[in-house]
Amino acid sequence: MSExxxxxxxxxxxxxxxxxxxxxxxxxxxxYYTYMYFDYPSLIRGGHNFALIRASEKKVRxxxxxxxVLLAFDQKTIDNHRDRVRDGTTVIYDASQAxxxxxxxxxxxxxREEEKAPPITGNxxxxxxxxxxxxxxxxxxxxVLRATVPAKHLEANLRVARRGYDAAGEVFTVEPLAAPAxxxxxxxxxxxxxxxxxxxxxxxxxxxxxxxxxxxxLAARAEDLAIKVLHPENEISVILMALGLAYAxxxxxxxTSGGGFCLMTEGLSLAGMSELPVTIVMGxxxxxxxxxxxxxxxxxxxxxxNAGQGEFPRLVVAPGDLEETYAWSATALMLSWKYQVPAIxxxxxxxxEGAFSFDIGAVAPPPDQEPALWDGAGEYRRYARAEGGVxxxxxxxxxxxxxxxxxxxxxxxxxxxxxxxxxxxxxxxxLAKGASLAAxxxxxxxxxxxxxxxxxxxxxxxxxxxxxxxxxxxxxxxQVVQPLILAPFPVRQWKEAMxxxxxxxxxxxxxxxELARLLRQHGFDPGxxxxxxxxxxxxxxxxxxxxxxxIA
Amino acid sequence: MSPExxxxxxxxxxxxxxxxxxxxGCGNFSIQHMMKSAVAELxxxxxxxxxxxxxxxxxxxxxxxxxxLNVNSFYxxxxxxIPAATGIRLANPDLKVICxxxxxxxxxxxxxxxxxxxxxxxxxxxxxxxxxxYGLTTGQYTPTSPFGFRGRSTPGGITEHxxxxxxxxxxxxxxxxxxxYTKKIRHLKDLFKEAIMHRGFxxxxxxxxxxxxxxxxxxxxxxxxxxxxxxVDIGRFESALGKIREWDYxxxxxxxxxxxYSVEKPVYEEKFRALTAGKPDRRALVRKxxxxxx
Ligand SMILES: Cc1ncc(C[n+]2csc(CCOP(=O)(O)OP(=O)(O)O)c2C)c(N)n1
Ligand code: SF4
Numbered sequence: 001m002s003e004x005x006x007x008x009x010x011x012x013x014x015x016x017x018x019x020x021x022x023x024x025x026x027x028x029x030x031x032y033y034t035y036m037y038f039d040y041p042s043l044i045r046g047g048h049n050f051a052l053i054r055a056s057e058k059k060v061r062x063x064x065x066x067x068x069v070l071l072a073f074d075q076k077t078i079d080n081h082r083d084r085v086r087d088g089t090t091v092i093y094d095a096s097q098a099x100x101x102x103x104x105x106x107x108x109x110x111x112r113e114e115e116k117a118p119p120i121t122g123n124x125x126x127x128x129x130x131x132x133x134x135x136x137x138x139x140x141x142x143x144v145l146r147a148t149v150p151a152k153h154l155e156a157n158l159r160v161a162r163r164g165y166d167a168a169g170e171v172f173t174v175e176p177l178a179a180p181a182x183x184x185x186x187x188x189x190x191x192x193x194x195x196x197x198x199x200x201x202x203x204x205x206x207x208x209x210x211x212x213x214x215x216x217x218l219a220a221r222a223e224d225l226a227i228k229v230l231h232p233e234n235e236i237s238v239i240l241m242a243l244g245l246a247y248a249x250x251x252x253x254x255x256t257s258g259g260g261f262c263l264m265t266e267g268l269s270l271a272g273m274s275e276l277p278v279t280i281v282m283g284x285x286x287x288x289x290x291x292x293x294x295x296x297x298x299x300x301x302x303x304x305x306n307a308g309q310g311e312f313p314r315l316v317v318a319p320g321d322l323e324e325t326y327a328w329s330a331t332a333l334m335l336s337w338k339y340q341v342p343a344i345x346x347x348x349x350x351x352x353e354g355a356f357s358f359d360i361g362a363v364a365p366p367p368d369q370e371p372a373l374w375d376g377a378g379e380y381r382r383y384a385r386a387e388g389g390v391x392x393x394x395x396x397x398x399x400x401x402x403x404x405x406x407x408x409x410x411x412x413x414x415x416x417x418x419x420x421x422x423x424x425x426x427x428x429x430x431l432a433k434g435a436s437l438a439a440x441x442x443x444x445x446x447x448x449x450x451x452x453x454x455x456x457x458x459x460x461x462x463x464x465x466x467x468x469x470x471x472x473x474x475x476x477x478x479q480v481v482q483p484l485i486l487a488p489f490p491v492r493q494w495k496e497a498m499x500x501x502x503x504x505x506x507x508x509x510x511x512x513x514e515l516a517r518l519l520r521q522h523g524f525d526p527g528x529x530x531x532x533x534x535x536x537x538x539x540x541x542x543x544x545x546x547x548x549x550x551i552a
Numbered sequence: 553m554s555p556e557x558x559x560x561x562x563x564x565x566x567x568x569x570x571x572x573x574x575x576x577g578c579g580n581f582s583i584q585h586m587m588k589s590a591v592a593e594l595x596x597x598x599x600x601x602x603x604x605x606x607x608x609x610x611x612x613x614x615x616x617x618x619x620x621l622n623v624n625s626f627y628x629x630x631x632x633x634i635p636a637a638t639g640i641r642l643a644n645p646d647l648k649v650i651c652x653x654x655x656x657x658x659x660x661x662x663x664x665x666x667x668x669x670x671x672x673x674x675x676x677x678x679x680x681x682x683x684x685x686y687g688l689t690t691g692q693y694t695p696t697s698p699f700g701f702r703g704r705s706t707p708g709g710i711t712e713h714x715x716x717x718x719x720x721x722x723x724x725x726x727x728x729x730x731x732x733y734t735k736k737i738r739h740l741k742d743l744f745k746e747a748i749m750h751r752g753f754x755x756x757x758x759x760x761x762x763x764x765x766x767x768x769x770x771x772x773x774x775x776x777x778x779x780x781x782x783x784v785d786i787g788r789f790e791s792a793l794g795k796i797r798e799w800d801y802x803x804x805x806x807x808x809x810x811x812x813y814s815v816e817k818p819v820y821e822e823k824f825r826a827l828t829a830g831k832p833d834r835r836a837l838v839r840k841x842x843x844x845x846x
Contacts, residue, residue, distance in 0.1 A: 025846075147846050183845030197838045201828055202642065224841060226832035228642065228824040233668040237635035240628070240665075244639020247626055248606075248647065250828075252639070270629050360842050396606045396624035397644055404618075406627035407611075415570045416619050416627070 002057050004032075004134070004174060005064055007081055008126060009050035010073025012043055018148070019071075019123040020051025024184045024355055025144045026127065026136060027055035031177030034184055035060045035467075036355040037537065042209075042293040048076045057177060061321050061356060061467020065539045068172070069133055071126045073108075075099050090171050092129045094122065104129055104168045111163045117156040124149075124157040128164030135173035138165060185358040187351035187464075188214035190322040191281055192221075194329030195253050198366065199337070200279075202228040202245050202252040204238045209293045210349040211255040211283040235260040239267030239278060246276045247405055249395035253333060255281040258300050259290065265307045268342055272312030272430070274405040275383065275391070277336040277343070277371075281329070284348040286535045295535030296349035298463055301514040304344050305487055311427070313434025315343040316487040320448075320466025322356045323363045324484065331444075334369035339390060339437045346486070348509065350464035350537040374401065381412040385425065389432030438488035446485040447493035455479045456502035457551045460526060462486070462515050464537065469507050472543040476551055483515075489522055498524065505530050505550050509537060566592060566602075568622040574613060577763035579734030583652070583681060584617050586737050590744035591623060594648075598749070605648045606640055608633040610657035612688045614681035614760075617652050631662025634669045637676040642821045648748055649675075655682040659695035659717060670724035672820040673752045679744070680717065680755070683762035684801075691765040698802050701766075714801040721755045722792055722813060728754035729792065729813040733776050734761050735769065736809060746811065752819050759807070772807065775799070779810030786814045 004027065008019050017038050024034040032055035040049040052063040067084045070077070072093040078101045085091070095105030106129055108122045115121070124145060131141040142158060149157045185193075192214050195203070205215040219229040232241055235256055242252040256264060261282055271278050282304055286297040304316055317332050319325040329345055336343035374380055374394040380401035384391045391412075394401040404414030409426055411417045450470050457478040461469040466482050473480045481497045483490060498504075504527025506516045511533040516526035528550050532538055538546075566588045574580050587607075595602050605623050609615030611630035618625035628636050633651040641649045658666050658680055669676065685703065686692040693703040693710050696717065700709040721729050728750040732740040740758065747754035759776070761769050785791035792813035799805040 183842065185845070193838050193841060196834050199834070202639075204639075221841065222827055225837050226828055226834055228827050230642070230824070232635060232638075233664050236632060237665055237668070240632045240635035241639035241642070244626070244636035244641075245643045246639075247636070248640040248643035250639075250643035266629055267632070270632075274626075358842070358845075395644075396640070396647055397601075397604055399601065399603050401603065402622055402624055404625045404627070406619075406625075407629050408627055410627075414625070414627075415568065416616070 002175065004055045005067040006053045006069045006071065006130065007050055007067045007084060008053075008071040009048060009077030009081065011045065012040060012047045012049050013045040014049070014073055015120050015123050016040070016049040016051050019126060020053055021184060021355055022123070022127055022144050022148055023051070023053045023130065024055070025148065026131065026141055027053070027174070028184050028357060029140055029143060029181045030136065030174060031179035031181060032056060033059050033182065033357045034355070035062065035357070036184070037063045037350070038353060039536070040294050048080060050077065050081070060471070062471060062537065062540050065541050069130055071130060072099060072101060073097065073122065090133050092126060092133065092168060104133070106164055106167050111160055115156060115159045115163065117160045118153065121153070121157050121160040124161040125164030128161035129168040132165045132168040133171045135170045138162070182357040182359055184355050185322060186213060186353055186355050187322060187325050187347055188353065189217050190325040190358060191329045191345060191347065191352075192218045194326040195279065195333055196225045196227060197326070198330030198333035199251045200227055200253055200333060201250045202230065202242070203255070204230045204232065204241050204252060205255040206231060206235050206238050206260060208257045208260045210285055210352040211257055211281055213353060214255045214281060235263035236267065239264040239271070239280070242278045243267060243271055243274070243276045246278060247396070251277075251333060251337060253279040253281065255283070257283045257285050258287050258303065261300070261304070261307065269308035269310060269312070270407050271342040272308060272310065272314070273407050275340040276405060277340050279333045279336050279343045279345065281345045281347065283352040284346065286533070292535045294349070296464070296537055297510055297533065297535065298348055298465070298508050299510040299514065299533070301346065301486065301518065304346055305518070312430050313339070313341050313437060314487055315341060315437060315485070316346060317343065317484060318346040318463040318486055319351070319484065320463055320482055322358045325351065326358070327363050327366045328484065330366040331369070334366070335437065335440070337371040338369045339433050340393070341433060341437065346463060348464050350509070354464070374398070376400065382414045383410060383412045383426070383429070385412060385429065388436035389429045390436060434488055441485055441488065441490060442492060446483065446490045447497045448482045448484060449497050450480040450482075452477060453479055454500065458498070458501035458504045458527070459547070460504060460506040460515065461508070465507050465509060468538045468540055468543050471540045472547055475544050476547060478551065486518065489518065491522055494522070494524060503527065503551050505547065507538070507543065509533065566622050568620055570619040572620055573616065575764045577761070578613070579683060579760035579762065580613055580617060580681060582734040582737045582740060583679070583758060583760065584620055586741040586744055587617065587650075588621055590741050590748065591621075594745055594748060600648060604646050605650065608637050608649070608651045610651070610653040610662070612654035612657050612686065614652055614654040614657070631657050631660070632665065634658070634662060634665040634676070634678065638669060638674045638821070641675050642824060645821065645825065650677045650679065650748060652679050652681065654687070655680055655684060655696050656686045656694040659715060667720070667724045670721050670726035670753050670755065673725065673727055673817050675752055675819045675821055677747045677750070677754045678756070679747070680757045681760045682717070682757050683760040683766060684768070685762050685766040687762050687765060696801050716796065716800050717757050718796040718812060719793070722789065722796060726755045726813070727752035727815050727817050728811070729796070730756045730811040731809050732756055732758045733772055733809050734758060735773065736776070736778070739778060739809060743811065750814060752817055775805070775807045776809055777806055779808050784812055786811055789813070
């Protein structure tokens with residue numbers, strides 16, 4: 001099997017992320033499936049940024065530690081990544097930065113000066129050199145540059161890239177595959193497209209890593225996708241605006257991370273009580289508090305499951321890859337409207353900002369879901385008792401309807417009440433909606449199983465850890481089980497998936513085993529924990545080693 | 553809970569069957585009845601269908617108003633009516649969106665939203681039931697309580713001075729600023745109508761009697777006067793500011809009632825309209841975006 005790993009590193013502000021995406025694009029064009037992990041501290045200039053790109057004939061959704069090519073803009077990149085360099089690793093470095101390394105030294109300052117090119121074109125020189133080392137045709141990287149560099153700077157970039165190409169030598173050959181060139185998207189982009197597919201009309205957000213890029217993406221594409229994108233004063237305003245939009249009949253979603261979600265919890269409770277649909281994209285990062293803004297974690301599961309006061313149903317989806325992110329962002333939005341409940345799409349930095357080849361052909365179109373609308377007969381009551389707890393919707397402006405929603409305990413018409421009977425019915429109606437939602441979800445495959453069922457060993461994981469677990473499981477011939485829905489928890493499907501599971505381990509990017517705790521709450525054995533909580537996702541080889549200690 | 557409001561005189565039918573729980577003598581009654589009349593009259597005079605009015609409530613005694621009128625309503629949470637109102641207006645430009653908020657509700661808990669709605673000139677109307685005390689939580693001081701006010705949380709008297717909300721709103725960029733008083737009901741109704749019809753962010757601070765915790769009737773009766781034509785140039789910031797500073801909610805001074813400022817500026821919600829107009833097929837747009845990726 002052909003597979004390649006490349007690392008490109010340098011200071012923040014040097015465009016490492018874009019360069020990484022170009023490298024992913026290079027392999028993608030040759031028919032390879034690609035993945036990129038981007039590691040950066042929370043600063044704008046300086047520090048150390050790096051992108052790890054892995055390209056393979058088969059689906060990859062995780063990185064490996066060793067690399068075939070190391071592209072270094074500075075000494076830090078060489079020093080920090082010594083453990084990734086093996087026999088056969090080619091190093092390409094900026095020789096004008098007094099970098100000590102063995103490999104191809106590119107005199108970037110000189111090249112840029114001679115070509116009268118701006119500093120950022122150093123990335124193109126690296127791309128050119130990489131193409132040469134990997135035996136990739138000049139036309140291919142030129143294509144990539146044409147697609148990514150603005151026309152104004154294209155010529156300079158092409159010149160500089162060629163200098164990089166000429167300065168290196170061919171070390172190995174990446175054979176073009178017969179597979180189609182898949183687009184490379186981030187999880188945020190897949191979520192945004194999925195939301196719009198599901199009917200999104202407005203997206204409201206306040207910037208917070210790792211969800212800011214979803215805001216940026218939708219804002220940049222607002223016209224192409226015919227949506228409104230709003231950035232108000234804070235997250236409290238964000239979710240309240242979304243609820244106002246929903247009340248008036250417009251489908252809205254919001255995006256944030258843990259700190260912003262803290263502020264949204266009062267709006268979340270309001271959504272629960274007033275039965276206004278809202279979809280929240282919650283990108284996790286390490287906490288508590290500001291934590292590590294640009295790193296990754298799966299440590300907000302119980303927060304999103306329990307956020308808000310009182311008891312109300314919610315949908316919590318944790319997609320594990322782009323295809324699931326796309327399909328379930330659409331579905332979550334549609335189901336939140338059908339059941340008039342808040343829906344939370346739980347991602348994390350690994351998934352949200354990671355870039356992956358996106359195979360729309362592998363996505364079964366999410367089934368259509370329509371909200372129940374008022375038929376106009378008789379007197380409108382916003383909270384009319386109905387089969388399954390879902391009352392038909394009407395929106396203000398509708399003749400003959402007075403639409404009253406409320407944060408208070410209310411009767412069927414929406415008037416405040418504290419009468420024992422009324423509030424009991426209200427609570428039961430909410431619970432009934434949760435039961436209806438759970439029943440509907442039982443018809444979807446929401447517990448995913450991969451690998452041989454009779455393996456005698458099972459790896460449990462959720463969210464972004466899906467890819468690395470599936471790959472590492474192959475080494476042990478183990479089965480992988482992944483719950484896509486965390487609330488309402490798919491008890492029946494889980495039970496079935498775990499029959500004959502054998503030895504069980506539960507892999508998570510957190511310190512306390514949050515999925516394990518949820519499983520225990522439902523009476524299931526989560527097996528032995530394999531946890532990582534340093535803000536970085538597992539590398540495949542790293543996870544293999546850790547699993548070896550517990551299941552081999 | 554009947555929708556009889558559609559038959560006969562609209563104003564009569566606008567009162568809902570919800571049981572009223574305000575204290576006898578509370579200023580909220582005046583605001584409720586004048587809002588009801590304003591809605592009914594605007595509906596008749598301007599041809600605005602009753603179903604196009606939306607009332608929002610904050611949390612406090614004032615918020616109950618939205619239960620008492622048979623009009624579309626969003627009974628929200630403490631201090632948060634304004635962003636919800638903005639969302640409603642964003643979704644449907646035909647709606648007349650009116651927030652009933654309390655002084656604790658909006659000047660304490662919700663101040664950021666108030667300032668930003670003014671700054672962006674959101675096309676909503678904010679009516680502050682400014683009784684200068686927390687009513688529903690039984691008598692604590694608010695941001696507009698006068699210096700020395702003894703509330704249940706400050707028995708020794710507060711050592712802070714009140715904010716002047718009109719001055720704050722002028723600085724924030726509100727395009728329509730007025731003050732009313734619950735004992736001047738006809739005047740109040742006219743202020744309501746004017747504010748609702750203003751295109752852009754309109755703000756009315758209503759001096760409201762709290763019969764139970766802070767009854768300032770005598771004080772207001774002695775000091776309040778209605779602004780006369782020409783007394784303030786409502787199109788000029790400096791003129792409005794001068795009048796607004798005449799009384800600072802603290803020291804003894806004449807208290808002007810009426811409109812201090814009213815100008816036209818581009819409305820926040822309008823710039824988003826074109827984006828979603830005409831029911832576009834978003835699924836086709838998504839497929840296209842994926843097909844033509846980068
Ligand atoms: C987040 C939050 N904090 C506190 C409260 C409790 N609370 C209810 S009403 C109120 C004060 C209301 O004062 P004001 O806005 O002046 O309204 P009034 O009752 O005087 O009309 C408070 C603090 C609440 N409901 N929500
Ligand atoms: S406490 Fe004051 S504001 Fe509240 S109802 Fe009584 S009089 Fe009115």
